[in-house]
Amino acid sequence: MFSVKRLVESNNLSSIPSNYICQTNIQDYSIVLNETEIIPTIDFSQLISSNPMERSMAIQKLGNACRDWGFFMLINHGVSETLRDEVLRTSQCFFDLPSEEKKEYISEKLFDPIRCGTSFNLKVDKTLYWRDYLKCYVHPQFDAPSKPPGFSETLEEYTTKSREVIGELLKGISLSLSLEENYIHNMMNVDSGSQLLVINYYPPCPKPELVMGLPAHTDHGLLTLLMQNEHSGLQIEHNGKWIPVNPVPNSFLINTGDHLEIITNGKYKSIVHRAVVMNKKAARISVGTAHGPTLDTIVTPAPELLSKDNPSAYRGITYRDYLQLQQSRELARNSCLDYIRI
Numbered sequence: 472m473f474s475v476k477r478l479v480e481s482n483n484l485s486s487i488p489s490n491y492i493c494q495t496n497i498q499d500y501s502i503v504l505n506e507t508e509i510i511p512t513i514d515f516s517q518l519i520s521s522n523p524m525e526r527s528m529a530i531q532k533l534g535n536a537c538r539d540w541g542f543f544m545l546i547n548h549g550v551s552e553t554l555r556d557e558v559l560r561t562s563q564c565f566f567d568l569p570s571e572e573k574k575e576y577i578s579e580k581l582f583d584p585i586r587c588g589t590s591f592n593l594k595v596d597k598t599l600y601w602r603d604y605l606k607c608y609v610h611p612q613f614d615a616p617s618k619p620p621g622f623s624e625t626l627e628e629y630t631t632k633s634r635e636v637i638g639e640l641l642k643g644i645s646l647s648l649s650l651e652e653n654y655i656h657n658m659m660n661v662d663s664g665s666q667l668l669v670i671n672y673y674p675p676c677p678k679p680e681l682v683m684g685l686p687a688h689t690d691h692g693l694l695t696l697l698m699q700n701e702h703s704g705l706q707i708e709h710n711g712k713w714i715p716v717n718p719v720p721n722s723f724l725i726n727t728g729d730h731l732e733i734i735t736n737g738k739y740k741s742i743v744h745r746a747v748v749m750n751k752k753a754a755r756i757s758v759g760t761a762h763g764p765t766l767d768t769i770v771t772p773a774p775e776l777l778s779k780d781n782p783s784a785y786r787g788i789t790y791r792d793y794l795q796l797q798q799s800r801e802l803a804r805n806s807c808l809d810y811i812r813i
């Protein structure tokens with residue numbers, strides 16, 4: 472399999488092949504950083520609290536985080552550290568498998584249930600990105616590689632738990648918009664919705680400042696739930712600056728996706744983020760689950776949120792067509808949302 476991990480392991484790399492050198496990366500670095508900015512933290516236990524006062528305050532905080540940041544850390548979510556560690560450990564084992572054993576999963580077909588590959592989309596990428604990936608659709612039907620032992624079972628348990636967490640967050644988000652608790656669930660067919668697991672593997676790099684793990688982009692779907700191993704690399708764009716994210720241990724990172732932006736008619740914007748490579752010695756692993764509607768759902772702004780002063784700003788499009796649109800283009804900060812904006 473064509474992979475950055477193999478490239479790094481097979482050559483004693485001291486220089487970076489020219490097709491990986493990212494032109495914009497270095498100058499981009501100059502706008503990085505303002506560590507004093509405080510990324511919001513949401514306490515999941517308060518969001519599901521039986522104390523109405525506590526819950527309503529948490530919902531308000533959640534709404535503010537979605538409106539002002541499109542990004543927050545989630546603590547006290549109830550997913551055990553053991554399970555998270557096992558996901559990371561078995562993911563490493565998957566990427567360590569000999570190429571022969573991963574061959575059957577190599578695919579660039581968007582709707583193949585299991586796909587592994589490198590960069591973003593080799594058909595359209597002008598520069599190659601310093602990441603290998605495994606993507607599996609885990610809902611409504613669960614699919615995952617049968618190797619290494621225990622991988623599939625661990626992923627099934629983890630992705631079920633992450634769906635439960637996202638389900639509660641979406642209830643809180645509906646309420647934060649003064650909609651009925653199950654509004655987004657019903658409108659987006661969330662219970663039978665699509666969930667895509669993406670495991671990113673960023674190998675060590677001798678000159679990390681020259682490459683990019685994933686360029687600036689937004690995620691499709693309603694919400695993405697992300698965790699990572701001990702190495703950093705995620706940056707989010709906030710008020711025109713790149714903010715490096717150093718997650719609180721054991722927290723999840725949650726970001727709003729394009730489809731939450733559509734249904735809220737732009738109130739909760741899909742956040743631009745990217746993954747830089749920072750490590751010369753160790754690999755970074757991040758595990759994301761993107762939660763969306765069913766593929767056939769036509770996503771439009773919620774009529775309840777529209778008015779004469781706030782007319783619909785997005786054309787309706789099925790989730791399937793949107794995914795196809797995203798895959799046909801380079802990954803870019805100007806998300807496919809530009810294409811459906813009215």
Ligand SMILES: O=C(O)CCC(=O)C(=O)O
Pocket residue numbers: 669671685690697699704705744745746757759
């Ligand atoms: O690796 C990360 O932290 C971010 C990954 C990401 O943005 C993605 O998979 O869409």
Ligand SMILES: [Fe+2]
Pocket residue numbers: 688689690744
């Ligand atoms: Fe992303």
